[in-house]
Amino acid sequence: MGRTMVLWAPDWPIVAVEAPASTPAAVLDKGQVLACSQAARAEGVRRGMRRRDAQSRCPGLVLHEHNADADSRAFEAVLTAIEELSPGVAPLRPGLCAINVPARFYGGESEAAAVIAERLVGLGVWDVRAGIADGLFAAEQAARRALAQDSLVIPVGGSAQFLSDLPIDALGDPVGQGVVGLLRRMGLLTLGDFAALPAADVHTRFGTHGALLHRMARGLEGQPIGRRQVPPEFEATLLLEPPLDLVEPIAFSLRTTAEAFVTDLAGHGLVCTTVLIEVDTDGSLATSRRWMHPRWFGATDLIDRVRWQLQVDGAIVAPVDAVRLIPEVTEPLGDHADSLFGGGPDERVERGVARVQSIVGHESVVSVSLQGGRGPGERRLLAPWGERPVAARATQLPWPGSLPPPAPATVYIDPQQAMVVGAEGQSIGVTGRGLVTGEPARFQVAAxxxxxxxxxxAGPWPVDDQWWDEAAARRIARFQVVGVDGSAYLMIVEGGHWWVEAKYD
Known part of the structure; x- marks a missing residue:
């Protein structure tokens, strides 16, 4: 029977919400305290208390609602850290996991527990307790009785003796068949009392579930645990010996590595949609950039990105000796597979644009999308083709003073000068109260x-933008003006000067 180590982080919901150690905090589930911090416990807060009772004990108590998904996501970082030290971790529930004891590698069972605990403390998990025994159940009970930041090691073959004095409630009865309650009414108050019963009689009276609890009370392995499989490593590295200082030879040498990278992912039913490319020169990292693709990366796409990265970033200040392809976002291949009749026009357009981009350069082909803003120029968001644009301003905000529809078709990068006058040739402007000084009669565009x-x-639509920042503040008013020839413009007036911001087609 193999040795098992159980790692337990008490009050894990409190750890997951990242509550400061000195702050009295509690996590509530259905109005009751599910977990509380040491500071709250010192004030008299206990698990199972109702909200009102907990707040009466500790008026300054900080309350958090329980989120099981957040607990699991936070515990994922702990599992990953443990897998770096010992593969095959078995998550039992957030805050509790089990592994095979890597005693020989770390020089002993207690030493292995100390190394893992030190690694988790570096992640901010300040209270980690370890239990080591012959089976999972005994190891978990040992972990729950270990001191803070310590381990409790049950000698080989000593699980039954260790468990014998524990209360019968330690079994927990996870299936909920009431076996533990019945044993208590029968006068069997410890695990040793229950373990002393004949196994055949227990199976006859309590069935399969009772027999499983009986084996656990005797210190025998109740059931196998399902350990996580270590995810495969998809990173691909090209080592150049001797190092190269020209872009095209580097790109040519990368072809085999890029094809193997794509093939390896496809073998696991995956494609890469975001890749991190790192380039080393003289044995150190020279440039690193994250690239995204509108569909998924093929070998040619990866080679193009490496070529652009070396050219645009000016990374070749010394000969390149290594190029790494690291997949950051992978998605199932089935989500990007072609339909029965192919990808259709969209796929051909994407491949054509990608071809043009490979000729003229990455930054020379851009896609346009919308972001938040008041004027059409502010709402325009440009990003290189294939990159997911990151909006600086959210579109769902109200944006008071924004331009009403319809939106102009042509937005000038640099606004053009214009003049607007009234019927007698007087200049038209906007007062501080947003009123027009006269009716526009004629206009002239510099072009x-x-x-x-x-x-x-129509107008004006006044905008007092960023009035709190003296350097960036703007006070403008927008107008829609239509000429007798049918041409329509979006104009702005600022400081008594007129500009054409956009044109309606």
Missing amino acids: QQGWQPVASW
């Missing part, structure tokens, strides 16, 4: 010759 009568106009 065109001559004046044009105004057929209709």
